[in-house]
Amino acid sequence: MEQHDKKIVLFPKWKEKIEARAFQALRNKRFEEALENLNTLLDYQVSNQEIDIAKLTCLIELGRQREAELLCEELLTKKDDHYFAYVHIYATLLFQANKYEGVAELIEDVFEDENTIPEPYLSQLTTLRSLNSTLLKQQTDQQLTVTLKQLKEAVEKQDDVMQWHLVNHLNDSDISLYNSIFLEMLKDEEVNPIVKTVIISLLQANTYDELIEIVKFSDKMYINPNDFPYMTDHPFYQKIKKELETLEQDNPSLHALADQLLYRYFFVVYPFINEDMDISLLKEAIIYLVSASFMDEEALNQTKIKESLALYIEDLLYYEKVYFSLMKE
Structure with a gap:
């Protein structure tokens, strides 16, 4: 239904009539009819907690879970006197949909300032928090067990x-x-x-x-x-990265490509880091390969490469092939 101009208001009698129709339909479980009338009221900026909760009830009963969740999120942003009522409704809605992780995030956020939660919401949310924690662990354990089985099958195949x-x-x-x-x-x-x-x-x-x-x-x-350094924290990796920094000011695009090539190389070989490698030759090989992508075939054929550099280039190309053999999938 289209949003009406905010300057247009319902006459009190019309407002009362539409409200009466909406809540009568709700009591009789005619949720589509109730929702239509509630939306009419909301289009005319007629809103209060009773109307908001009624609309939420209709959406839930009609199985429109995502719309109900979005409405809850919208109501929470109001931060009005009914905030904790909306928190409890939203948490319950997520819980009933088995969205335990979402429940945990919502409740933990609210409990950061636990002293501000009034009763009876504090008791209700505390109970829900405890139950949700148990079910979230069970759900996570089940997911991990399924993933473990899938991983074993993937290794076998x-x-x-x-x-x-x-x-x-x-x-x-x-x-x-x-x-x-x-x-x-x-x-x-x-x-x-x-x-x-x-x-x-x-x-x-x-x-x-x-x-x-x-x-x-x-x-x-x-x-x-x-106690072994993470790949990107490894001293040798950091040394080469620093060597490549000289490219950054002269040619940022070339530097970005060189940095990515270095990362892919280490991703394949880590933790087997040959610290006896000649850093200057490795740097030169990386720069050669990323520069080659900007050169035509004739220029490449005319480029003379010394044997020591060729070995590093060959290694880099081999590990690039290994990396993309999986990543291209």
Whole structure:
């Protein structure tokens, strides 16, 4: 229904008549009819808590969950005397829809200033908070169990793309359930090295404090994730980044491409960092490759490359291929 000009108001008798029709329809569970009349009132800027709650009731009864949620959010922004009533209704609405994470976010936000919550809302929200916490944990545990099963299947099928999506799905999760399969995947030559890098970062984020074995490209090493530097914090990575900073002022576009190439290279090889590499040659190889994207074939063919530099270029190209073999999916 179109919004009427705010200057136009309903005559009191018409307002009373439409209100009466709306609430009579609501009592008789004719929710579509009630909603139509309530919207007419709202179009004429006739609004109060009773009308807002009535509209919310209609939306819920008609199964229009998303509209009901949006209305709750709109009512919360009013920050009026009925704020905590709206919080309780919204939290209950989300809870009944099994949106436990949304309930937790809403209630925790309100409980940051618990002393301002009046009764009976404090008791009601405290009870809902406790129950929601239990169900949220159950829901999260169920999701993690399903993901674990899917990950095991993806490893068995050597499905790199599915493994990639599943391990990335675990950010901000308690991964203790996955420790065993992660340790096996890190030793498995068939698991994509990029997936292994994500697993290492998950173990680091969860402060896994034991020695682990990692195999990449037939090389093996042992690290403790809890005290091993994150990929982008690694001193060697930082050294090369600093070397590339000289490009930033002269050619920002080239610098951005060089920075991305460096990141992709480390993402593939980490934590196998050969600190004996010649930083100047690695920098030169990176700049050559990103510059090549702006050069025509004739210019490229005329460019002479010394053998030592060619080896670094070859390595970078190989690891680029490994990176995009998964990322292009």
